[in-house]
Amino acid sequence: MTEDGPSGLRMAGATPDTLEALRLDAAGALERGLGFVMAHGDAFAQLRAQVILQARPVQDATDAVAEHQSGDGSFSLLGLAAAGAPGLREEAARGLPEALLGSLEALVVFAELSALTHPCVEASAAYLGRIQRPDGSWGRDDDEPTDRLYATGMLAGLLGRTRFVRTEVLEASGSFVGDLFSPERVEERDWRSLVAFGVFFTGVHHDLADAALQWIGRALERGFRRRSYDATETLQMLLQCGAMAVPGAELAPAELLHAVLAEQGPDGGFAELAEGGVPARVAPTVDCLKGIIALCDSLS
Numbered sequence: 666m667t668e669d670g671p672s673g674l675r676m677a678g679a680t681p682d683t684l685e686a687l688r689l690d691a692a693g694a695l696e697r698g699l700g701f702v703m704a705h706g707d708a709f710a711q712l713r714a715q716v717i718l719q720a721r722p723v724q725d726a727t728d729a730v731a732e733h734q735s736g737d738g739s740f741s742l743l744g745l746a747a748a749g750a751p752g753l754r755e756e757a758a759r760g761l762p763e764a765l766l767g768s769l770e771a772l773v774v775f776a777e778l779s780a781l782t783h784p785c786v787e788a789s790a791a792y793l794g795r796i797q798r799p800d801g802s803w804g805r806d807d808d809e810p811t812d813r814l815y816a817t818g819m820l821a822g823l824l825g826r827t828r829f830v831r832t833e834v835l836e837a838s839g840s841f842v843g844d845l846f847s848p849e850r851v852e853e854r855d856w857r858s859l860v861a862f863g864v865f866f867t868g869v870h871h872d873l874a875d876a877a878l879q880w881i882g883r884a885l886e887r888g889f890r891r892r893s894y895d896a897t898e899t900l901q902m903l904l905q906c907g908a909m910a911v912p913g914a915e916l917a918p919a920e921l922l923h924a925v926l927a928e929q930g931p932d933g934g935f936a937e938l939a940e941g942g943v944p945a946r947v948a949p950t951v952d953c954l955k956g957i958i959a960l961c962d963s964l965s
Contacts, residue, residue, distance in 0.1 A: 667733040679919040682874050683904075687922055691957050694926050697933030698954050705934070706947040709744050716778065717955045724779050730771050733786050738792030740767035743774065749936065749945030750952075751901060752815055752857050761816060768793060769816060772823040776907065777955060781827045793820060801837030810845060811858075813892060818842055818861025819905070822868030826907070839871050846877055851884045854893040859884060860902050864913060867906045882913025889916065889924075896924035897935050897949055900956040909963045918963035925960070 679687075695718065702714040712729055715721040733741045746757035746766060753773070756766055768789055775781050797803060803820050804813035821838035824830040842865050851859050862879050866874040885902055888894040894902070900921060903909050909918060930937045936949035 670785065675735075679917070679964075687919060687926075687964065688961055690926050691922060691961050694803055694929050695954060695957060697929065698935070698950050698957075699933075701930075701933035701950050702947060702954075704904035704942050706748065706951070707744055710748050710947050710951055713774070713777070713951050714842070714954055717951065717958065722795055723780065726778055727780050727783055727785075728772065730774050731783075733771065734785050734788065737762070738768075738788035738790075739764035740771040741751045741791065742767045743770040745770045745773065745948050748948035748951075749939055749941060750948035751898065752819070753948075754941075754945065759812070761804065764850060765796070765816065769820055769823075772820065773905075776823055776826065780829075781823070786827055787829040790824055790827060790831075790834075791826065794831055794834045797834060797837060801839070803842035810841070811893075814842070814845055815857045818863075818865040821859065822861075822864035822866070825865075835869050838865075839869055843871060846873060848880045851877075851881050852887075854888055856888075856894055856898055856902070859888075860905050863902060863906045863911060867908070867911070878911055879913040882911040885911065886914040886916055889921075895938075896921060896928050897953060898927050900960075901949065901952050904952055904956050904959070909959050914936060918960045922957065922960040922964070925957060929953075 699714055699718060703711055706714065709729060712721060712726055716723055716726045730743065733743055735741065742763060746753040752764065753770060771789060772786070775786055776785055786798070793803065802810065802813040802817040804816050817838055821835060821842065825835055846862055850863055859881060862877060866877045866881065885894070885899060889896070889899045903911065910916070929935055934943070934946040934950045935953045936946045939945040939949065
């Protein structure tokens with residue numbers, strides 16, 4: 666891919682015929698991707714994929730998540746980390762407490778399903794408020810602040826999209842994340858930090874949000890064009906932020922869709938270079954199913 670994007674797809678250069686061809690390619694990619702997940706994913710990954718493709722109702726997925734909630738509002742693991750979800754996978758390897766990781770997985774799925782108004786989310790918000798550290802972060806006591814950035818940015822950003830979180834919880838997390846933010850940090854080609862800041866500043870009202878999102882968007886586009894982040898990672902970043910565009914990033918949906926489709930493996934899965942082989946490619950493939958649909962909806 667060149668700086669101008671494949672076949673003039675950067676920005677508004679795509680023709681109607683090009684867009685129609687992309688849609689046809691995307692339809693085939695969705696079918697192959699579903700086949701990969703059904704062959705290699707666990708029952709919950711299969712359910713997520715089927716719901717995304719509207720083959721199962723959303724309530725089937727929310728009911729499945731609710732079954733993992735404990736009486737204190739926390740969640741047991743749903744399997745996203747084990748299936749290779751970027752960021753979550755690394756947190757699991759670093760020993761993030763299971764109840765905290767499970768709660769983060771649950772909020773990610775509720776956000777994916779546009780179900781952050783679900784009653785389970787209210788109990789989860791109360792639980793997370795109770796276990797928030799005095800400095801506003803979430804994580805283990807022996808972790809350095811930068812090691813707690815990913816979980817804190819993600820949790821606070823997702824909670825900020827709900828109507829259940831207490832203001833003081835977001836204010837405390839805002840102090841923690843705001844103190845760690847700098848343009849230099851998001852330009853370090855660290856996907857996890859970029860996502861943590863992106864999800865936080867798109868979900869929480871903060872004085873730094875407007876300026877921070879400009880830096881984040883530019884860093885994301887620069888990383889994509891320099892191949893520091895592949896198309897799948899770039900798409901996952903946008904999905905976590907809940908939008909197919911962020912301020913500062915000039916990534917046309919057609920260009921990104923073309924690049925994502927080019928990364929699909931012969932077996933239908935995505936993230937072929939992911940450590941852990943086929944099992945670690947399931948969650949990225951589910952994400953790509955959702956992202957491909959969102960990008961197709963954004964084509965003009």
